[in-house]
Amino acid sequence: MSADARRLFIGGEWVEPERGHYEVVNPATEGVVGLAPEASGAQVRAAASAAREAFAGWSRTTPEERAGILSRAAAVLRRDFAAHAELAQAESGATTATARGMQVAVAVARFERYAKGALEPVEAALPPQIHEAGPMGKAGVVGALAVRRPVGVVTCITSYNNPWANPAGKIAPALAMGNTVVVKPAPQDPLSVYGMAAALEEAGVPPGVVNVVSGTDSAVGEAAVASPDVDMVSFTGSTAVGQRIGEVCGRDMKRQLMELGGKGAAIVLDDADLDAAVAGIGTTFSFYSGQICTAPTRVIVQRGVYEELVSRLAAYIGYLKVGDPVAPGTIVGPVISAAHRDRIEAYVEDGRKEGARVVAGGERPAFDKGFYVAPTLLADCTHDMRVVREEIFGPVVVVVPFDADGPEDAEETAIALADASDYGLIDYVWSGDVARAFRVARRLRAGGVGVNTIARNMEAPFGGFKKSGVGRDVGSYALHAYSELQSLVWPG
Numbered sequence: 505m506s507a508d509a510r511r512l513f514i515g516g517e518w519v520e521p522e523r524g525h526y527e528v529v530n531p532a533t534e535g536v537v538g539l540a541p542e543a544s545g546a547q548v549r550a551a552a553s554a555a556r557e558a559f560a561g562w563s564r565t566t567p568e569e570r571a572g573i574l575s576r577a578a579a580v581l582r583r584d585f586a587a588h589a590e591l592a593q594a595e596s597g598a599t600t601a602t603a604r605g606m607q608v609a610v611a612v613a614r615f616e617r618y619a620k621g622a623l624e625p626v627e628a629a630l631p632p633q634i635h636e637a638g639p640m641g642k643a644g645v646v647g648a649l650a651v652r653r654p655v656g657v658v659t660c661i662t663s664y665n666n667p668w669a670n671p672a673g674k675i676a677p678a679l680a681m682g683n684t685v686v687v688k689p690a691p692q693d694p695l696s697v698y699g700m701a702a703a704l705e706e707a708g709v710p711p712g713v714v715n716v717v718s719g720t721d722s723a724v725g726e727a728a729v730a731s732p733d734v735d736m737v738s739f740t741g742s743t744a745v746g747q748r749i750g751e752v753c754g755r756d757m758k759r760q761l762m763e764l765g766g767k768g769a770a771i772v773l774d775d776a777d778l779d780a781a782v783a784g785i786g787t788t789f790s791f792y793s794g795q796i797c798t799a800p801t802r803v804i805v806q807r808g809v810y811e812e813l814v815s816r817l818a819a820y821i822g823y824l825k826v827g828d829p830v831a832p833g834t835i836v837g838p839v840i841s842a843a844h845r846d847r848i849e850a851y852v853e854d855g856r857k858e859g860a861r862v863v864a865g866g867e868r869p870a871f872d873k874g875f876y877v878a879p880t881l882l883a884d885c886t887h888d889m890r891v892v893r894e895e896i897f898g899p900v901v902v903v904v905p906f907d908a909d910g911p912e913d914a915e916e917t918a919i920a921l922a923d924a925s926d927y928g929l930i931d932y933v934w935s936g937d938v939a940r941a942f943r944v945a946r947r948l949r950a951g952g953v954g955v956n957t958i959a960r961n962m963e964a965p966f967g968g969f970k971k972s973g974v975g976r977d978v979g980s981y982a983l984h985a986y987s988e989l990q991s992l993v994w995p996g
Contacts (some may be wrong), residue, residue: 509539510694513701513720515554516711519577519824521546523941526720528695532829532874538595538700540694541950542785543717545727548686551715552731554655555684558712563654563682564621565815571622572623576707577870578615580670581608581700581958588668588699595693597838599829599960602792611672611700617962618676621983626652633983633996645996652987654682655759656735659728661749662697663740664690665795671697675704675714675885683736687716688956689730695754712990726752734758743896743926743971746756748975761985762977763797765969766929769922770800773914774808776955778816784932784958785901789879794899795844797972798930802892802956803903804921806914810905817901821864821879827871830861831869838875839898845875853880855891887924895927897927898975915944922947932958951976 509525511518522540527858529539543551562570581588585608593603629647649678661673670748671687672745690698694716701716717724729737729752734761734790734975739749743765753760772781789800805813829837839845845868852866879899885892891902895946908914920932931950935941938955945953952960960966 510541510698510718511953512541512543512551512586513658513698513705513714513716514547514804515557515715516705518525519547521719523567523719523721526691528595528693529841530594531840532562533812534873534875537591539695540691542696542719542721543724545585545723547905548688548724548727549731549733551717552657552659552728552733554684554712556733557706558710559654559656559684562684562710562713567622570682572776573704573707574615574619574622574676574680574710578619578707579699580611580706580942581705584699584703585609585612585788588696592668592693592696593701593829595695596664597829597840598792598835599837600602600832602837603692603829606791607668607696609667609770609959610669611652611983613671614669617979618680618982619723621677621980622680624980625759625984626987647994647996649992650754651680651990652918652984653990654973655732655986655988656683656876658683658736658738659731659734659753660685661725661728661737661739661741662687662688662689667693667696667699671700674740675700675980677977678738678986679709680890681983681986683986684713685715686728686731687714688725689716689718691718691720713921720935729753729758732756732885736760738786739763743970747786747971749931759988761977762973763977764929764971764973765897765924765926766797766925766968766972767802767893767895768797768798768800768930768932769925769948770803771918771922771934772803772805772809772813773918773933773935773940773944774806775936775940776809777936778809778813780956781813782820783955784934785817785823787958787975788901789821789899790825793836793839793877794879795839795988797895797897800932800954801901802922802925803895803901805903805905806918807905807907810903814881814903817881821881824879826869826876826878828874830866836879839877840875844898845877848877848896848900850876851891851894851898852880852882852898852900855889855902858889858891860885860889860891865900887921893925911940919944926971929955929967929972950986 525539
């Protein structure tokens, strides 16, 4: 297999794609990074069939065997860390720090975490029940166990914003639980996922346990979802695509894990530490160039600190270096494609037409090459604007001020504005009164809430309310997500 033209990975073999290859483009230079394979529908179905055939044997391996393979895969990835980070940066446009620390390093950590996860107990004893004599038989004691079993064949469809951490977060826990997988990476940056498959192959994963198919045609993903050999679909991506996948899964009662869109509300009350709030909200500009569903993109700020917060956010943007992600000091790199850049710019223009004030950004940076978007701050926004209601997925923050008659009314108003959204992935609350912040956080309809922080605990359950998704993963919750519960009952 040449360095610049990948093959599909099906049934333990590197297979030539029936529909040829397509170019993977560097978002910063617009140069070709490599050639990705374009799978046919028949090859996707063959991958699912290979995963089905491998499931019986893999699901009966010992936890120690599965842990050993995941641990060895982590070691292989760590050995080739620099090359993997360079590839991730080239195909995703991530800055050097992000490619190394948040992409490849997180993938390694997830394989290590689920090597340990494979050894976690899967049986839980339930309290025995005493049955009186009756129509069902004699009196007696009935014992029970709740046991987690693998679901079967899992299709993993991953997002483009992190071609390492996102696939690893699906593949590793699924394998740890004894499932087999068909991985369909995002078409924009699939090359890294083939590197992950090669590491698993070297680590000794049996043929068919891991399969990778890619393509630009939506039919590739559709075949990976619809195949009768698939028992579960784990998807990260837009709500619109997730809804279509859910409809297909519903017809055959396939299990689902959906991590979908977000429009994170960042509530800033008038007693907040504004330096902390600005640092947290500012990650929208710097982290993946805003291409992340957990970003605090929708700022809901009390009128008393509104102008100061807007001023500080504008100053924060002024310190951000936009440009080549390989260059030292770059904070904001390109977005994934020209089409996505144009989409973000169209949202900003819509906001301008709807009456938002463009405080910073709003114009394309002057680079000869690359898909760059200037970090943009829109103030004086109202809830009915598209830029406030819809996920932009770029370095754009919208600020909505609100008035309140006293502290209690401020909390009620902020909660109502935050919850007036189709999304509910992660919200944030900044207040100098921690008890007050927790009081607000507990009432928000979101899968997670950051209280005076944008940090995450990587053992805490992750997932969304409303149209932000179905199910929870991360930590041990991912092991639960890729398993079915079985009850075993016996006479005592």
